[in-house]
Amino acid sequence: MSTASAVVVGESRWANRMWGALAWVLGLVFFFPVFWMVLNSFKEEQDANTAPKLFFHPTLDRYKDVTKSAGGLLSFGEAFTNSIVIVLVSVLIVLLLAIPAAYALAIRPVAKWRDVLFFFISTKFLPVVASILPVWILARNFNLLNTRLALIILYTGINLPLAVWMLRSFFQEIPKELIEAAEIDGASLRGQLTSIILPMAAPGIAATALLCLIFAWNEFFYAVQLNPVHGSTVPIWVTTNISTRGDFLAKLSAASVLACIPVVLAGWIAQKRMIRGLAMGAIK
Amino acid sequence: MTTADATTRTVRPGISRRPLSDAWRRRLPLLPALVFTILLTQVPFVMSVYYSLTDWKIVPPSPREFVGLDNYLHHLFNDHFFTDAVWVSVRLTVFPVIGAIVLGTAFAMLLDRNFFGQGLVRTLLITPFLMMPVVVGLIWKNQMFHGLYGVLNWVIEKLGANPVEFVSRYPTVAIGIVLVWQWTPFMMLIMLAGLQSQPADVLEAAKVDGAKPFAIFRQLTLSHLRPYIELGILLGTIYLIQVYDQIAVMTGGGPGSTNVPYFVFQKSIGGGWEFGQASSYSIVVVVASIVIATIALRVLSGLLKGEEIA
Amino acid sequence: MTAVRYDDATRTYEGTDVAAVDRLNLDIGDGELLVLVGPSGSGKSTALRMLAGLEPLDGGSIHIGDRDVSNVRPRDRDIAMVFQNYALYPQLSVAENMGFALKQQKVPKEDRVKRVREAARILDLEPYLDRKPKHLSGGQRQRVAMGRAIVRRPAVYLMDEPLSNLDAKLRVQTRTEVVELQNRLGVTTVYVTHDQVEAMTMGDRVAVLRNGVLQQCDAPGTLYHEPVNLFVAGFIGSPAMNLVDAGEQRPLTLGDVELEPSGGLALPDGVITIGFRPEALTVGDGPLRAQIRTVEDLGSEVFVHVAIEHRGDSVPLVSKMSPPFDGAPGDNVGLKIVGTTHFFDGDGARIGSTPAALR
Numbered sequence: 001m002s003t004a005s006a007v008v009v010g011e012s013r014w015a016n017r018m019w020g021a022l023a024w025v026l027g028l029v030f031f032f033p034v035f036w037m038v039l040n041s042f043k044e045e046q047d048a049n050t051a052p053k054l055f056f057h058p059t060l061d062r063y064k065d066v067t068k069s070a071g072g073l074l075s076f077g078e079a080f081t082n083s084i085v086i087v088l089v090s091v092l093i094v095l096l097l098a099i100p101a102a103y104a105l106a107i108r109p110v111a112k113w114r115d116v117l118f119f120f121i122s123t124k125f126l127p128v129v130a131s132i133l134p135v136w137i138l139a140r141n142f143n144l145l146n147t148r149l150a151l152i153i154l155y156t157g158i159n160l161p162l163a164v165w166m167l168r169s170f171f172q173e174i175p176k177e178l179i180e181a182a183e184i185d186g187a188s189l190r191g192q193l194t195s196i197i198l199p200m201a202a203p204g205i206a207a208t209a210l211l212c213l214i215f216a217w218n219e220f221f222y223a224v225q226l227n228p229v230h231g232s233t234v235p236i237w238v239t240t241n242i243s244t245r246g247d248f249l250a251k252l253s254a255a256s257v258l259a260c261i262p263v264v265l266a267g268w269i270a271q272k273r274m275i276r277g278l279a280m281g282a283i284k
Numbered sequence: 285m286t287t288a289d290a291t292t293r294t295v296r297p298g299i300s301r302r303p304l305s306d307a308w309r310r311r312l313p314l315l316p317a318l319v320f321t322i323l324l325t326q327v328p329f330v331m332s333v334y335y336s337l338t339d340w341k342i343v344p345p346s347p348r349e350f351v352g353l354d355n356y357l358h359h360l361f362n363d364h365f366f367t368d369a370v371w372v373s374v375r376l377t378v379f380p381v382i383g384a385i386v387l388g389t390a391f392a393m394l395l396d397r398n399f400f401g402q403g404l405v406r407t408l409l410i411t412p413f414l415m416m417p418v419v420v421g422l423i424w425k426n427q428m429f430h431g432l433y434g435v436l437n438w439v440i441e442k443l444g445a446n447p448v449e450f451v452s453r454y455p456t457v458a459i460g461i462v463l464v465w466q467w468t469p470f471m472m473l474i475m476l477a478g479l480q481s482q483p484a485d486v487l488e489a490a491k492v493d494g495a496k497p498f499a500i501f502r503q504l505t506l507s508h509l510r511p512y513i514e515l516g517i518l519l520g521t522i523y524l525i526q527v528y529d530q531i532a533v534m535t536g537g538g539p540g541s542t543n544v545p546y547f548v549f550q551k552s553i554g555g556g557w558e559f560g561q562a563s564s565y566s567i568v569v570v571v572a573s574i575v576i577a578t579i580a581l582r583v584l585s586g587l588l589k590g591e592e593i594a
Numbered sequence: 595m596t597a598v599r600y601d602d603a604t605r606t607y608e609g610t611d612v613a614a615v616d617r618l619n620l621d622i623g624d625g626e627l628l629v630l631v632g633p634s635g636s637g638k639s640t641a642l643r644m645l646a647g648l649e650p651l652d653g654g655s656i657h658i659g660d661r662d663v664s665n666v667r668p669r670d671r672d673i674a675m676v677f678q679n680y681a682l683y684p685q686l687s688v689a690e691n692m693g694f695a696l697k698q699q700k701v702p703k704e705d706r707v708k709r710v711r712e713a714a715r716i717l718d719l720e721p722y723l724d725r726k727p728k729h730l731s732g733g734q735r736q737r738v739a740m741g742r743a744i745v746r747r748p749a750v751y752l753m754d755e756p757l758s759n760l761d762a763k764l765r766v767q768t769r770t771e772v773v774e775l776q777n778r779l780g781v782t783t784v785y786v787t788h789d790q791v792e793a794m795t796m797g798d799r800v801a802v803l804r805n806g807v808l809q810q811c812d813a814p815g816t817l818y819h820e821p822v823n824l825f826v827a828g829f830i831g832s833p834a835m836n837l838v839d840a841g842e843q844r845p846l847t848l849g850d851v852e853l854e855p856s857g858g859l860a861l862p863d864g865v866i867t868i869g870f871r872p873e874a875l876t877v878g879d880g881p882l883r884a885q886i887r888t889v890e891d892l893g894s895e896v897f898v899h900v901a902i903e904h905r906g907d908s909v910p911l912v913s914k915m916s917p918p919f920d921g922a923p924g925d926n927v928g929l930k931i932v933g934t935t936h937f938f939d940g941d942g943a944r945i946g947s948t949p950a951a952l953r
Contacts, residue, residue, distance in 0.1 A: 004627060007650070008665075008669070009647045009649070009665065009668065010647065010666055010667025010670070011667070015469075016397075016399065017399075019397060019399065019485060020395065020397070020399030020400060020401075020402075020712060023391075023394040023395060023399065023402070023405050024392060024401065024405055024410075026391065026394065027404075027405035027408040027409050028408065029497075030391075030408065030409055030412070030465075030468075031408040031409070031411060032435075033412075033423060033424065033428055033435075033465070034411050034412070034415070035426065036427060036428075036435060037423050037427060037490065044440075048433075049433055050433055051438055052433070052438045054397065059548035067291075073380050075507060096316075097316050097317040097320060098317055099314060099320065100313030100314065100317070101314045101316070101317035104310055104311065104312075104313040104314035105314065105315050107342075108309075109310070110310045110311050110314060111305070111307065114440060116314065116318065117379070119321075120321060122574075123321055123325045124522050125522060125525075125547045125570075125571060125573040125574065126325060126329065126570055127525060127526045127544070127548075127569055127570075127573070128526055128528070129528055129545035129546070129566075130463065130545065130548055130552060130565075130566035130569050131328040131332065131566070132324075132549065132552070133330050133331075133332065133335065133552050133553060133559055133562065133563065134327070134328035134329075134332055134335070137326070137331070137349055138327070138331075139740050145379070153324070154324070155319065156320070156324075157320065157324035157325065157510050160320065160321055161321065162318055170389060172434070181335075189554065197511065206581065214414060216417075217416070218415075218416040218417055218420050220416075220417060220528070220529045220532070221528045221529065221532075224552065228476050229499075230471045232311065234416075235416055235417075238416065238418055238419055238422070239418060239422070239533060240481075247428075249426050249427060249433075250420060252423075252426065253423070253566050256416075256423060257420040259416055259419055260415050260416055260419055262415070263414050263416075264411060264414045264415065266413075266414075267410065267411075267413075267414040268407050268410075268411075271403075271406065271410065272408060274473070275474065275477065276477075306858040327709060350867075364934075483679070483681065485677045485678075485679055485681035486681045486684070488648050488668075488675075488677070488681065489675065489677055489681035489682075489683070489742075490670040490683070490694070491647075491648070491667075491669055492668045492669070492673060492674065492675045492752075493669070493674075493694050493695035493742070494646075494669040494699055495669065495694070495695075495698045496669070496698070503683075503694075504683055504685070507685040508684070508685065521923050550907070554616060583880055585672060
C-alpha cells in the first residue's frame with residue numbers, strides 16, 4: 001500500500017485538493033461517452049439525432065421499442081437467454097478445468113510447468129479470426145452451427161489460458177506449509193482443494209471468473225459467424241438495432257445500455273477484487 | 285516380497301495399492317485443460333495449414349487441388365492489400381498500446397492518492413473496459429464521431445472550426461482513439477497494482493533523503509513499474525492484434541481500417557471465398573505471431589525469473 | 595543546547611478516540627542517544643515518525659534546534675532515518691543507495707563518491723558497493739541502511755527498530771557497533787526499540803512509553819533502581835521484577851512472614867504492591883517458606899523459580915543465584931530478601947524503596 005493518511009505533512013491543502021479535482025475532471029471527461037449514451041437512451045429519436053441536447057423530455061419508449069419482439073428477428077429475450085446460458089456454463093467449465101490445472105502448475109508442479117504455461121499463453125497469440133474457417137467447417141460437420149454448445153466450447157477455449165495463468169499465481173500465494181500439513185493429515189487432492197485451497201483463493205477465483213465473464217459476454221466474432229440464426233447472443237442483438245432507414249441512435253443507446261449493464265454492474269461491484277486479481281494474477 | 289515395476293500393480297490384502305508414480309499423479313489434474321486446449325487450438329491450425337496448400341475457392345466453384353506453396357510464393361507478397369493490412373495492424377497495435385499505457389499510468393498516479401470520492405472516480409475510469417466492444421464501436425461512431433450530430437464536432441464547431449467526418453476521413457485515427465479509450469482502464473489497473481506494490485517505507489526513505497516528488501517518480505517508481513509496463517505491453521499486444529469488433533461495426537473494412545485479422549476474414553468467409561489463399565495469410569500471421577511470441581516469451585521469462593529471486 | 599524537543603506533541607488517528615501519542619514532552623540534548631522503548635502500541639514508532647514528518651501532529655509541536663518543524667516536509671527537516679525493514683532502494687546499488695540523499699542535494703559527484711566510500715569503509719561495505727540489495731544478506735542490508743544515514747551529517751538521526759530483524763547474535767554484536775558509531779559521530783539520535791535490554795545498553799537516556807503516554811525518561815540506571823511506577827518496574831529488567839499484591843492489610847505480609855519498610859517509610863492506606871528484583875531474593879534458609887518449581891542454569895547465573903503461599907494463592911517468584919546451586923524442583927526452601935524492596939500504591943506509583951525488610 002503506498003498512500004498513507006490523506007494528509008501529507010508539508011503539502012498544502014490547496015495542492016491536495018487540486019490533484020483531487022484534476023482526477024475528478026479527467027474521470028468525468030473520460031466517462032462522458034458512457035454518460036451521453038445513457039442519456040440518449042431516454043430520448044425521442046429526434047432529440048438524439050440533432051445537435052447535442054442536455055435537456056429534453058425523458059421517455060422509456062426506446063427501451064420498450066428494443067425489447068419488444070418483432071416476429072422473425074432476434075428478440076431481446078432470446079438473445080439475453082442465450083448469452084446468460086452460454087456465459088455461465090462456459091465460465092463454469094473453465095473453472096472446472098483451470099483449477100486442477102493451476103494446482104498442477106503451482107502447488108505440486110509438474111516437471112515442465114514453465115513450458116506448459118508458455119504453451120497456454122502462446123495459444124492466445126493465434127488470432128481468432130485466422131482460425132474461423134476450420135472452426136466453421138468443424139462446427140458444420142458436427143451439426144453445431146447455430147447452437148449454444150458451439151459457443152460454450154469456444155468461449156471455454158478462449159478463456160482457459162487466462163484462467164490457468166491467473167489461478168496459478170493465486171494458488172502460489174497459499175503458504176506451502178498449509179498444503180503440506182493437509183498432505184500429512186491424509187487429504188486427497190479433492191480434500192485439499194475443498195478445505196484449504198478454494199477458500200483461501202476464493203477472491204482470486206472470483207476475480208478470474210469475472211474477467212472470463214467479461215470476455216465471454218462481450219464476444220462478437222465467433223457469435224456472429226457461427227450463430228447468426230439460432231443461439232445468437234447479446235452482441236449480435238445490439239447490432240440489429242441499427243437501421244439504414246430512419247434514425248436509430250436513441251434505440252441503439254437503449255439497446256447498448258441493456259447489453260452492457262450486467263457486466264458493468266458486476267465489474268463495478270467486484271472492482272476491488274478485480275484489481276487485486278489483475279495485480280496478482282497478472283504480475284506474478 | 286515383490287519388486288513390482290512401475291506398470292504392474294499387485295494388490296495384496298491388507299496392503300494399499302501401489303499408487304501411480306508421483307510424476308503421473310502430478311500431471312493428471314493438468315490433463316483435462318491441456319487436452320481441451322490442444323484439441324481446440326491445434327486441430328484448426330493443422331486444418332488451416334492444409335487448406336493453405338490448396339487453391340480452394342468457393343466462387344467460382346472449382347475442385348480443390350493441392351498446389352503446394354503456390355499461395356505463399358506467388359500471391360502473398362504481391363498482394364498489396366495484404367501488406368496494407370499489415371501496416372494497419374502495426375499502427376492499430378503499437379499506437380493504442382503506447383497511448384493506453386501512458387494514459388493509464390497517468391490516471392493510476394492520480395488515483396494513487398487519497399481524495400474525496402476516489403473510489404467513485406476509479407469506478408468511472410474502469411467502465412470503458414467493461415463495455416462491449418461492438419457497443420463501444422457503435423456509440424463512438426454514431427454519437428461521438430458523427431459528422432453532423434457528433435459530440436466532438438459540436439465542440440469543434442463551438443471552437444470555430446469546421447466539422448470533421450472522423451470515421452470516413454480518418455478511419456485509422458478514429459479506431460485508434462476508440463481502442464485507447466477502451467484499453468486505458470486495463471493498463472491503469474495494472475499500473476495501479478504496480479504503484480500499490482511499492483513498499484511504503486522505500487518511498488518514505490526517499491522523502492526523508494530529500495527527494496522531491498518528481499525525482500522520486502523518475503528515479504524509483506519508474507524502474508519499479510518496469511515489469512508492469514512490460515506486462516501491459518505483452519497483454520495489450522496480444523489482444524489488440526486481434527481487434528475485429530470495432531472495425532466491423534465502425535467501418536466494415538476499407539482502406540486504413542482493415543487490419544490483418546479483418547483482411548483474412550474478408551478474404552475467406554467475409555466475401556472473398558478464397559479459402560486457400562486466406563488460409564495462407566492466416567498461417568503467415570501465425571508465424572509472425574510466433575516470432576513476436578518468442579520475443580514476448582523472453583519478457584515473460586524475465587518476469588517469471590524475477591519471481592524466483594525475490 | 596536542546597537538539598530535539600517534543601512539546602505536548604499529540605497524534606490521534608482518524609476514526610479513533612484514544613491518542614496514539616498523548617502530549618509527549620521530551621527534551622533531547624545535543625549528541626545524546628535517546629531510546630524510545632515500550633510494548634507494541636505504545637506509540638514509540640508514531641512518535642519517531644512525527645519527528646520525521648511522516649505523521650502529522652494533531653496537537654503540540656516538535657522542534658529541531660530552534661526551528662519549529664511541526665509543519666515542515668520531511669525533506670526539509672535535515673534528518674536521516676534508518677527503517678526497520680531497511681527500505682533500501684531495490685533497483686539501486688549499495689553505493690547508489692548510500693549516495694541517494696547526497697544526489698538529491700546536488701552534491702558534486704566527486705564529493706559524493708568520497709563520502710560514500712568513507713561510510714562504506716566504516717561499515718565494512720566496500721566489497722559490496724556495486725551489489726543490489728536483493729543480493730545482500732540481512733546483516734549487510736542493515737549496514738547499508740545505516741550507511742545511508744551516516745553518509746549525511748544531519749541534525750538528527752532517527753532509527754526505527756533497526757536491529758529487530760537481525761538474528762540474536764548479530765543483534766548483540768551490532769548493538770555495540772551502533773553505540774560506538776554514534777559516539778564517534780556525535781549526532782543526536784532518537785532510537786526506537788521494543789527490546790528493553792537494547793534500550794538499557796544503548797541509551798544515554800531511555801524514555802518508556804505506554805499507550806501513548808510517557809512513563810519515565812531517565813538514565814538506564816535510574817530507570818532500573820528508581821522506577822516511577824509499576825509499569826516501568828515490570829518492563830525494565832529481565833527477568834522481570836517480582837511484584838506481589840500485598841493488599842490493604844497492615845502490617846504487610848509476604849506469605850506468612852511480616853514485611854516492614856525500614857527507614858521510616860510511611861505507607862498510605864489502600865492496596866500496596868511489593869516489588870523486588872530477582873537478585874534481591876535469595877534461596878536458602880530464609881524465613882519465607884517456598885517450594886522450588888524449576889531451576890534454570892545459564893552457567894554464569896542460575897534462575898530459581900519458586901512458589902510461595904501468599905494470601906491464599908500460590909504466587910510465583912524468581913530468584914537469581916550465583917552458581918553453584920544445588921536445589922532441585924520440589925525442594926522446600928526458605929527465601930530471604932537481601933536487596934532493595936519497592937513499594938507501590940494502589941495507582942501503581944512508587945511510594946519509596948528500602949533495603950532488605952523481610953523478617
